Amino acid sequence: MTAARASPPGAGLERPDDPDADALHRPAILRPRHGDHGGGGDAAPGRCRPVTGHDPSAARLRLGRRWNREPGTPRRRLTLRELPQGERALNPLLVMLLLLVLVAKPLVELGLLPRQTVGGMVLLTILAGLVGLAPAERRFRSLLMAGCIGAMGLLILAIGSADPRAQLPGILGAMLALSLLASAVLRQSLASGRITLRRIQGAIAAYLLIGLVFACAYDLVATFVPGAFAQNGQPLAARVLSGDFVFFSFVTLTSTGYGDMVPVHPVARTLAMLELLTGQLYLAVVIARLVSLEIADRGR
Incomplete structure (x- = not known):
């Protein structure tokens, strides 16, 4: 065998x-x-x-190839084009705005955080928003523009001059940058197409940005017209990114009106009426736009 x-x-x-x-x-x-x-x-x-x-x-x-790399291979760095873009940038932007308005501002007013912290968060929010919402080929240009605008505001805030008029460039820079960011968010949220949760979050973020823009406008009026606002019968001084003006702005935007802080000067009253109308019209127009887009998408 x-x-x-x-x-x-x-x-x-x-x-x-x-x-x-x-x-x-x-x-x-x-x-x-x-x-x-x-x-x-x-x-x-x-x-x-x-x-x-x-x-x-x-x-x-x-x-x-990215995640199953060999041991010892260095992790690939993210590039500017790979950051959250378009609708994906609306969710982190809303989170940053909520942290700024509801967490950072009260802590600064209580003295638990330095005032420069708010300036840094505003700059970071502007940079992240403008870069994330810009097209991929324009991201670097948007980063430079947002950095120049925000750096001017941070510089004035860091100096902390006792003269309110010396803070004028910071107020104008923050107002301009926040206005650009609000318009970019609205353009992304209300564009044609299917309505998603991220687009609804973008509409909320734009609402918060409008409130911050009007807060800067109140700072601007109080800088040039001392005593334009009164709080409990006492004149209110101007201050960049003041928590009092942020509070008054959102109270006016939502037409709440507690009455503890009131506009005294005619210019301040006109600005408050403009914000009141903006808040009411924003809710009506934005909700109508979102509903119409959803109906049009379901009808296809």
């Missing part, structure tokens, strides 16, 4: 032919082909087939 010839090591195993699949599963799980029951022990990596399933698409290949 003739003895059976021993199979060479690795027989019945196939070598990977697809270099992309090999790159996707590196280091790959090595498994013998079905029907090969011989051979315990270590198998050569070049003679084993990685478990790949079906052929991955190009998108999965890129994802595999």
Whole structure:
């Protein structure tokens, strides 16, 4: 009886032919082909087939190369074009605005945070918003524009001059930058197309930005007209990013009107009426626009 010839090591195993699949599963799980029951022990990596399933698409290949990298390979850095863009930038923008208005401002007024913290958060919000909402080919230009506007406001805020008129460039810079950001958010949120949760969040963010723009406008009026606003019967002094004016702005925008802070000068009263009308018309127009876009999308 003739003895059976021993199979060479690795027989019945196939070598990977697809270099992309090999790159996707590196280091790959090595498994013998079905029907090969011989051979315990270590198998050569070049003679084993990685478990790949079906052929991955190009998108999965890129994802595999990014996350299934070999040990010791440096992590690839994100570029400016890979930051959240378009609708994806509306959610983090809303979170930053809520933190600024509802968390940072009260802590600054209580003395728990330096006033420069609010200036830094405003600058960061403006930069993130303008860069995220700008088209990919215009992101660097938007970053430069937002940086120049915000840096001017931060510089005046850091100096902290006792003369309110010396803070005028900071007020104007913040007002201009926030206005540009509000218009960019509205353009993204109210554009034609399907209404998503992110677009609704963008409409809320634009509402908060309008309140901050009017707060800067009140600062501007109080700078040139001392005593234009009164709080509990006492004249209110101008101050960049003042919590009093932020409070008065949102109280007026939502037509609440507690009465503890009132405009005294005719210019201040006119500005308050303008914000009151803006708040009411914003809700009516934006809700109507969102509803009409949703109806049009369902009718297609």
